[in-house]
Amino acid sequence: MSCLLRAAAIICFGVTACQSSAPTNQEHQLQHEYKECVLAVTNVNVxxxxxxxxISGQTVLFGQSEIIEISKKGTGAxxxxRIVDGKNRYLMPGLNDLHTHVENTAFQQGFGLPTETLPYDILLTPYLVNSITGIRILSGSPxxxxxxESVGHSDRAPHLVVASPMLSATPPVLPEPVTRIVDDPSAARAAIRDYAEAGYDFIKIRRNLSLxxxxxxxxEAHLVGMHVDGHVTQAAAGLDALLSSGQVGFAHLDEFALRISDELAIENLAEMLVECGCYVSTAIGVMPNIAEQIKNYDSLVAREEMQVMHPLLTNAFWLKPNNPYLREGAPVEFFDDLAQKTSDLVRPLYDAGVPLLAGSDAINPMIVPGYGLLDELxxxxxxxxxxxxxxRTATAIPAKSVPGFEQSGFLEKGRKSNAVLLASNPLADLAVLGAPDAVILDGSYLDQQTLKGRLNEAIKTVKQP
Ligand SMILES: [Zn+2]
Incomplete structure (x- = not known):
C-alpha cells in the first residue's frame, strides 16, 4: 500500500523502508503538489x-505514466x-529494440507447432532484464x-509497438499466417484496411512484392495513416525510385550494403536516405551471427542466454537439422564479407544524419531476445x-523518428516513466546494461531481485515439456 494512502509523512531509507509520523504543513502541501509521484530516485547521476x-546529484520524480520532475533540490521526493537512494549510481532512459519478433501464435501455426499459447509475460522477460523498456515487433498477430490490450500500463511487459503480419507475394519466405499473401493491388489494399482497423501500428512488407x-x-497505408517498414522491394526500379516511393522504414542495413558499388557511393546512399526522411533498423548483428552459426555452431548453442528460449521454437528453426542457414550450405565468406560492408555503412550514415535504429532482429536464428540488442550495441x-x-540509436533517435516512441528516449520531464538504474556509467562501458540495478517501467520499480526472480521464472517455464 502507498505511504501516501496512509496520509502520513514519509521517511524512507534505501529502497523500501517507510516509516510514518504526523505530516507537517509543508509536507502536506508537497504531498498535494506531487500527489501522483510513485517513485523518487534521489542524488543520482542522470x-x-x-x-x-x-548530471550529478539529481532527484527524479516518477509518476505512473510520466516523469514529473528532475531537479537538484529534490524537495518533492x-x-x-517510494524513495530510492541513487548515490553513486546512474539513471538513463530505458533502451528500445526497434526490430524484434516474438513467437506469437502466428509463428506456432505457421511452423506447425502445437498452438498452446506461450505466455508473453515470460517471452518478454529477457528484454526487461537487459534494460529494455520498449520494443518494436516486426511481425504482429491478433x-x-x-x-x-490486457497489459495496459503495468510492469508486466515493455512498451510494445506492433507491425502487421508481413505482406508477401507468392511464394512467401515465411508461412502464413506469419505472412499474408497479397498478389494483386486490391488484395493488398484490403489487407491494409483490415490491419488499420485491427489496431496494428504500421505495415511490414517483404521484398518480393510486385511493383x-x-x-x-x-x-493505401498513407490513406489510413500508417508507416510502411520492411525489406527493400526487389521490383523497384532502382534505389532512387525506392527511396522516393513513400516507404519510410527499412528493416536491414545489410540490404543497402548490397547496393553499394562503383555507381553508388556510400555518400550518395546517405544523401538519399536523408532526403527521403527514412529510418533504418541496423540489425548489423544478423550477418556476423549467420557466419558464426556456420563456423561455431556449438559455441552459440552453449551460450547461457539460450536458456530463455522455448524449445518449441529452437527445435523448429534454430537447431540442427532445421536451421535454414546451415541447411542451405551458404558459403561463410559471403556472410563475413556482407557483415563488413554493412558495418562500414554505420559511421558515414550516422554522420550524415540518417536515423539509425538499434534493432536486434531477435528471434532470427540464434539471436536471443534482449541479449541480442546489447550485442547489437x-x-x-x-x-x-x-x-x-x-x-542514441536505442533511445533518442527512435524518439525523434519512429511513431510510438515519441514519449521515450530521453530522461526529462514529461517523458514516459521508463528508465534504468545502473551501478556504473554506461557511457564508459555498455556491459552494465546487461545487469541493471533496477528497471523502472511505467513508474514501477523492478529491483535486481525482482528481475532475477522473473528471469528464473521464465527459464523454468520454457523448460516445461
Ligand atoms: Zn526481422
Missing amino acids: IPMTDNLV VACD DLLAYR PVYEAVIE DLLVEAGLSPFEAL
Missing part, C-alpha cells in the same frame, strides 16, 4: 541522452510512495494485440560509434 553528458502491389501498399561501437552514439 544521463538525459539529450547530449553526451552526466518526500511526497512519493493475439499479440490482445495481449497488449503494382508495392505501390498500392504505400498508397557492441557491434555499433565496433563499427565506429561511441557508446553514447550507440545508445
